[in-house]
Amino acid sequence: MFKIIIADDEAIFREYMRTLIDWEQYGFEVCCEARNGTEALELIKEHKPDIALVDINMPFLDGLGLVEQVNALGNDMSIILITGHSEFEYARKAVKLGVVDYILKPFDKEELVMTLLKIKGNLQKLQDEKDLEKNNFNHMKERFLNLLISGELIAGEEEILQQLKRFGIALRSSRLVVSCIEIDNMYNQWSDAKEIVLWKFAVSNIVSEIMSTKSGHFIFNGPEGRIISILELDRDIDVESNCIEMYRRACDLVKRYLRFTITIGVGNPVNGIKAVRGSYLESLVALQNKLVAGDTRVISVSNLGNESMNIGFYPNEINEKLILALRTNDREDVMTLLGDVFNFIKDKKLSFEYVFILVMGLVSLCLSYINEIGKNTDQVFGKDFSPYSEIKNKTSLEELHQWSVGLFETALSFSEEGRHTKSKKIVDSVKEYIEENYFDSNLSVEGIANDIFINSSYLRKVFKKELNMSVSDYIVDVRMQKAKELIGSGNIKLSDISERVGYSDAGYFSKSFKRKFGFSPSEYENLKNR
Numbered sequence: 001m002f003k004i005i006i007a008d009d010e011a012i013f014r015e016y017m018r019t020l021i022d023w024e025q026y027g028f029e030v031c032c033e034a035r036n037g038t039e040a041l042e043l044i045k046e047h048k049p050d051i052a053l054v055d056i057n058m059p060f061l062d063g064l065g066l067v068e069q070v071n072a073l074g075n076d077m078s079i080i081l082i083t084g085h086s087e088f089e090y091a092r093k094a095v096k097l098g099v100v101d102y103i104l105k106p107f108d109k110e111e112l113v114m115t116l117l118k119i120k121g122n123l124q125k126l127q128d129e130k131d132l133e134k135n136n137f138n139h140m141k142e143r144f145l146n147l148l149i150s151g152e153l154i155a156g157e158e159e160i161l162q163q164l165k166r167f168g169i170a171l172r173s174s175r176l177v178v179s180c181i182e183i184d185n186m187y188n189q190w191s192d193a194k195e196i197v198l199w200k201f202a203v204s205n206i207v208s209e210i211m212s213t214k215s216g217h218f219i220f221n222g223p224e225g226r227i228i229s230i231l232e233l234d235r236d237i238d239v240e241s242n243c244i245e246m247y248r249r250a251c252d253l254v255k256r257y258l259r260f261t262i263t264i265g266v267g268n269p270v271n272g273i274k275a276v277r278g279s280y281l282e283s284l285v286a287l288q289n290k291l292v293a294g295d296t297r298v299i300s301v302s303n304l305g306n307e308s309m310n311i312g313f314y315p316n317e318i319n320e321k322l323i324l325a326l327r328t329n330d331r332e333d334v335m336t337l338l339g340d341v342f343n344f345i346k347d348k349k350l351s352f353e354y355v356f357i358l359v360m361g362l363v364s365l366c367l368s369y370i371n372e373i374g375k376n377t378d379q380v381f382g383k384d385f386s387p388y389s390e391i392k393n394k395t396s397l398e399e400l401h402q403w404s405v406g407l408f409e410t411a412l413s414f415s416e417e418g419r420h421t422k423s424k425k426i427v428d429s430v431k432e433y434i435e436e437n438y439f440d441s442n443l444s445v446e447g448i449a450n451d452i453f454i455n456s457s458y459l460r461k462v463f464k465k466e467l468n469m470s471v472s473d474y475i476v477d478v479r480m481q482k483a484k485e486l487i488g489s490g491n492i493k494l495s496d497i498s499e500r501v502g503y504s505d506a507g508y509f510s511k512s513f514k515r516k517f518g519f520s521p522s523e524y525e526n527l528k529n530r
């Protein structure tokens with residue numbers, strides 16, 4: 001609904017306007033009415049309407065004065081002036097001040113509706129553009145934060161802090177702790193991807209509200225369907241005093257109001273934004289121990305014994321590689337990595353409890369990927385899919401391994417459509433980036449991945465699969481084509497052309513050009529001039 005204010009000094013006319021049309025039917029709501037320009041200005045500040053229907057002749061502050069005052073506020077509200085014939089020239093001047101339209105009295109219902117619908121179309125377009133911009137901003141922010149915890153960012157500490165500021169995150173302290181939040185049995189409770197997104201959003205809101213007393217706290221969606229919380233810590237105060245109790249309270253509120261449970265794994269504090277990767281890995285280790293932690297919903301890695309610590313890191317590294325292999329639809333890599341998990345289990349001689357933890361982690365990763373490509377559990381595995389029971393019923397490690405292989409095989413068979421759409425968007429972004437930066441001699445795959453906030457290994461694989469060529473080869477192709485255009489455009493020195501297409505060494509540029517086209521730049525120039 002778009003909100004409308006009616007401003008006119010005559011009560012009868014305001015009543016007429018309010019009852020002339022069914023506002024709701026056309027997507028509008030009359031949120032307030034004003035008797036004069038001064039009152040209208042105050043109501044505009046309070047209600048922030050989208051459209052103002054304003055009479056030109058009003059006491060205290062007339063229509064034109066109101067327009068000027070609204071402009072001074074920086075308000076992007078659409079104003080429609082209502083005027084008589086004698087005020088027509090006055091209304092035309094008002095249009096130059098930014099009034100979007102005017103209506104001459106007397107007017108009929110159809111004229112008013114057509115004017116409003118025209119403005120509504122423009123407002124809807126602006127709203128859609130703002131929503132898209134906001135979604136893109138949030139998506140970039142989330143990608144950046146995921147790269148941060150993955151250790152993929154190649155930027156320095158100061159550069160990362162500056163980028164965080166651009167995303168609205170200003171850190172005061174360098175002492176940070178990472179926590180991983182997992183909705184228990186998430187994929188068993190809901191199979192619809194949109195429903196899962198809504199519940200995760202609700203959990204994030206509760207945690208954010210609890211942590212609102214802390215100046216430095218940010219929360220985002222992380223890998224494998226988890227929610228990641230990063231908290232600034234006051235110096236010389238331990239984690240227990242800073243956040244454990246608040247996380248416990250968040251768990252209680254989620255259970256009370258959302259009717260399900262969450263588990264939170266908390267890492268150790270680290271110093272410096274680049275060190276959050278270590279705290280993140282520790283929070284995953286803590287989270288892996290939830291099945292042996294009993295009713296404890298907040299698990300701090302500092303309270304775990306050595307045996308619990310030893311199982312965590314290697315499988316988590318494998319999980320990161322597994323999600324990358326799924327996203328690139330690399331079946332061979334997926335199967336190799338699953339084999340690595342079960343070899344690890346054999347080598348460590350893990351108890352059934354820990355085997356169960358690790359395999360449930362694989363299930364969670366697989367279901368998270370299904371959710372990521374827009375499918376739901378019922379579509380892929382059927383309504384009777386119950387991983388908890390199926391794992392418990394397996395009688396040998398080999399049987400469990402084969403069951404896991406079948407799970408990932410099924411996921412891979414459903415992934416092509418979603419993978420292709422996502423891959424194409426990534427490749428298009430990379431191509432656009434190269435087109436805008438080919439002249440930079442420092443242009444590299446790592447730099448591109450860093451700037452568009454994506455994993456560099458994932459970028460290489462996606463690009464190769466989509467275009468059947470490497471990113472580096474594509475950069476060379478773009479540079480060579482640009483060089484050909486410059487050579488053919490007139491008398492430009494070879495050294496200048498070399499610099500313009502990203503080569504600091506003219507000799508190396510000439511060799512690359514000849515390797516690409518079969519003749520040197522000077523030979524090509526002679527051919528063009530014949």
